[in-house]
Amino acid sequence: xxxxxxxxxxxxxxxxxxxxxxxxxxxxxxxxxxxxxxxxxxxxxxxxxxxxxxxxxxxxxxxxxxxxxxxxxxxxxxxxxxxxxxxxxxxxxxxxxxxxxxxxxxxxxxxxxxxxxxxxxxxxxxxxxxxxxxxxxxxxxxxxxxxxxxxxxxxxxxxxxxxxxxxxxxxxxxxxxxxxxxxxxxxxxxxxxxxxxxxxxxxxxxxxxxxxxxxxxxxxxxxxxxxxxxxxxxxxxxxxxxxxxxxxxx
Amino acid sequence: xxxxxxxxxxxxxxxxxxxxxxxxxxxxxxxxxxxxxxxxxxxxxxxxxxxxxxxxxxxxxxxxxxxxxxxxxxxxxxxxxxxxxxxxxxxxxxxxxxxxxxxxxxxxxxxxxxxxxxxxxxxxxxxxxxxxxxxxxxxxxxxxxxxxxxxxxxxxxxxxxxxxxxxxxxxxxxxxxxxxxxxxxxxxxxxxxxxxxxxxxxxxxxxxxxxxxxxxxxxxxxxxxxxxxxxxxxxxxxxxxxxxxxxxxxxxxxxx
Numbered sequence: 001x002x003x004x005x006x007x008x009x010x011x012x013x014x015x016x017x018x019x020x021x022x023x024x025x026x027x028x029x030x031x032x033x034x035x036x037x038x039x040x041x042x043x044x045x046x047x048x049x050x051x052x053x054x055x056x057x058x059x060x061x062x063x064x065x066x067x068x069x070x071x072x073x074x075x076x077x078x079x080x081x082x083x084x085x086x087x088x089x090x091x092x093x094x095x096x097x098x099x100x101x102x103x104x105x106x107x108x109x110x111x112x113x114x115x116x117x118x119x120x121x122x123x124x125x126x127x128x129x130x131x132x133x134x135x136x137x138x139x140x141x142x143x144x145x146x147x148x149x150x151x152x153x154x155x156x157x158x159x160x161x162x163x164x165x166x167x168x169x170x171x172x173x174x175x176x177x178x179x180x181x182x183x184x185x186x187x188x189x190x191x192x193x194x195x196x197x198x199x200x201x202x203x204x205x206x207x208x209x210x211x212x213x214x215x216x217x218x219x220x221x222x223x224x225x226x227x228x229x230x231x232x233x234x235x236x237x238x239x240x241x242x243x244x245x246x247x248x249x250x
Numbered sequence: 251x252x253x254x255x256x257x258x259x260x261x262x263x264x265x266x267x268x269x270x271x272x273x274x275x276x277x278x279x280x281x282x283x284x285x286x287x288x289x290x291x292x293x294x295x296x297x298x299x300x301x302x303x304x305x306x307x308x309x310x311x312x313x314x315x316x317x318x319x320x321x322x323x324x325x326x327x328x329x330x331x332x333x334x335x336x337x338x339x340x341x342x343x344x345x346x347x348x349x350x351x352x353x354x355x356x357x358x359x360x361x362x363x364x365x366x367x368x369x370x371x372x373x374x375x376x377x378x379x380x381x382x383x384x385x386x387x388x389x390x391x392x393x394x395x396x397x398x399x400x401x402x403x404x405x406x407x408x409x410x411x412x413x414x415x416x417x418x419x420x421x422x423x424x425x426x427x428x429x430x431x432x433x434x435x436x437x438x439x440x441x442x443x444x445x446x447x448x449x450x451x452x453x454x455x456x457x458x459x460x461x462x463x464x465x466x467x468x469x470x471x472x473x474x475x476x477x478x479x480x481x482x483x484x485x486x487x488x489x490x491x492x493x494x495x496x497x498x499x500x501x502x503x504x505x506x
Contacts, residue, residue, distance in 0.1 A: 151330040154306060155323070155344040155393065165343065169334040246371045247334040 033216035041216035042223065050205065055224065058201040061118060065125035066186040070179065072126075073133025080134075081141040098131035102189060110197045117200055118129050121193035128189040129182040136181070140174030172244040180237045187229055257282050257320060257397050257429045258303060263312035265298055272298045276312070276456045278448055280397070285423055285467075287440040290450030291488055296433045297327070297401055303431065304399045321348065323395035325403045329386040331374040337361070337385050338370040341392040348393050360388035363418055366416065380411040387415060391422055397429040416443055420467055437484040438466065441477050442470050445493040449487055458487060 017035060024034035033041070045051045077092070080087040105127050106120065113119040144167070152162050194203025202221055209217035256279055263276040272295040280286045290296050301307035303314065304324060323344075331340050338357060345351045361367045364384040374382055383403060390398045400419075404412040420443060423430055432441055440447045444463055451458030461480060463470075470477060 146331050147326070148332060150306060151324065151326065152343075154304065156347045157344070158347070161346070165335075166332065169332075248375065 022038040026045040030213055030215050033219055037216045038219040038223070042212070045205075045220060051224065054200065054202045054205050055228075056120075058194065058203065060120045061194075061201065062125060062186050062190045065122040065190070066129055066183060068122075069126045069130035069182060069186065070133050073130045073178070073182075074137055074175075076130075076134050076138035077141060081138060091158070094131050094134055097127060098135070100143065102128055102192060106193055106196050109193070115197045115199065117198055120197040121190050121201065121203070124193040125186045125189045127187040132185055133178045134176050136178030137171060140171045144170050169244075173241075173248075176237065176241050176244050179240070181231060183232055184229065187225070187232075191225060255282050256280070256315070257317070258431070259313075259315040260299075260303060261313040261315065262313070263299070263309045265295070265307075265309050269276075273302075273309070274456055278303075278457060280429060280431055281446070282429055283427045284445040285419075285443050286308060287438045287444035287447045288431070288450055289437060289447055289484065290432045290435065292435060293453055294450045295454040296435070296450055298421060300399060300431075300433050302402045320396035321393060322391035323388045323393050323398045325387050325398065325400040327398060327401045327403070327405055329374070329379075331381040331385060331389075332384060333374050336371045337366060338372055339376075339424060340374070340385060341389050344389055344393050353392075356394070357392060360392055363422070364388045365414075380407050383407060383411070384415065385420070386419075391428070395428060397431060400430065400432045402433050402435065404434070404436075419443065424467070437481055437488070438472050440484075441472065441480055443467070447484075449484060451487065 002124070021035055024032045024037075029037055043053075076090070080090060091131055102124060105124050109120040109123045113123065148166050148170075149162060157165075190201070191203040191206065194201035195207045196203075198204050202225060206218060206221050209215070209221060259279040261277055263273050263278075265273040276299065278288075278299075281365075288296055288299060298307070300378075302309045305314070305316075321442075332343060335343060338361075340501060341357050341360070342351050345353060345357075350356070357370075358367070361370055364387065366381060366384055366388070369377065369381065374385065377385065387403060390400075404415055407415070416439065419430065419432075422428065430441075432443060439465060445467075447461040447463065448457045449459040449461070450456070461484075463477075463480070465474070465476070472478065472481065
């Protein structure tokens with residue numbers, strides 16, 4: 001978290017809080033709840049157990065779909081890199097999937113799966129984050145230093161060791177970057193799909209707060225979403241990034 | 251040269267890249283335990299020949315005769331080190347392929363000889379260019395090879411590092427009898443190191459001359475009359491290759 005919590009950021013955060021509090025004082029809490037009201041709402045959803053329950057539901061869906069997207073993205077990248085016929089056939093399709101707005105996928109998912117609890121969010125997360133993983137890994141493979149592979153072959157290195165000790169470490173930076181970008185996509189898609197077409201999870205709670213004009217709850221859930229995203233991005237993934245690039249000259 | 255003495259033989263090698271003929275009917279042989287130098291100007295196909303001889307690339311036609319039981323090692327023009335492995339791990343990486351990963355003493359000796367003893371656990375990005383080249387060089391010897399291919403290993407190094415590395419190769423070769431096939435564009439380097447020199451001429455696309463250097467390597471000095479005469483001969487061949495420049499002297503005057 002050390003790269004994230006810097007002194008200027010704290011100052012900015014304090015300024016934002018001051019503006020928020022100042023703005024809330026002159027406005028109806030339906031439009032802008034105060035920090036105190038938001039905290040109260042946060043406390044309520046935490047005490048009632050909805051917070052943990054909804055968080056776990058969204059988290060579970062994200063992890064399942066994200067995991068599937070990571071595996072599929074890597075396998076596809078390896079296959080398309082290895083076989084040029086597959087590359088020529090499927091590469092444009094992945095670009096099409098990637099450039100289709102998520103709202104189209106949600107609409108289609110509702111038509112195909114109905115307002116299903118798990119299927120719609122899982123489908124959306126998968127379809128949105130898989131191309132991100134694919135593109136990063138594919139690019140990593142394309143930019144692979146073939147000189148090192150040639151050196152390893154010249155010294156009669158077995159194929160398995162080339163994969164493990166050259167391909168994998170070469171791809172790790174691209175993989176970590178892909179994991180990072182794709183997780184942000186996955187988390188947002190999950191909430192979006194739940195908002196539109198689910199009856200559980202954080203997205204659904206946001207949708208409920210919205211329809212009940214409970215702006216304080218809307219703010220409370222948003223803070224939860226942001227905090228979790230920051231924890232993943234600046235703590236978990238940052239640690240992973242540091243580990244994989246320890247041999248790099250920064 | 252008896253058949254048993256040969257480590258590698260190239261017969262009638264031809265190689266083209268699209269319409270560009272790089273090697274034509276090239277013949278060459280390397281004897282066990284010698285330092286053989288392939289000398290030639292830039293663009294004469296030295297690296298292509300290196301790649302064909304070492305098996306990294308196929309020739310269009312011709313025959314490469316080598317004993318597959320022999321162990322080959324390679325030193326590339328620019329170091330090909332695994333950046334995510336430390337210096338020692340880079341050596342172990344290749345040693346493992348031959349079951350030599352437990353030979354820590356050999357690694358230590360090579361680190362000592364190359365002046366890298368303090369940097370065994372450092373990553374390549376922490377090394378200067380010269381240090382990386384030294385690591386590339388000792389990695390080749392870490393696999394206890396029968397034949398080492400060196401493709402202009404000193405090309406981008408300063409004079410001091412060049413002299414040190416040359417000495418290192420010379421000493422290791424003298425003590426172990428490992429066969430060395432060195433590619434260079436520097437006639438002095440060839441004369442100081444090699445037992446046999448092949449001169450690759452650009453226009454002939456093949457070997458233009460073969461020179462045997464009989465003097466003991468330790469006592470060679472380029473100021474020595476005999477070696478100096480050889481150097482002049484080589485320079486003459488090299489000069490022949492650029493003699494066409496005279497034809498454009500007038501054009502240069504006019505156009506500039």
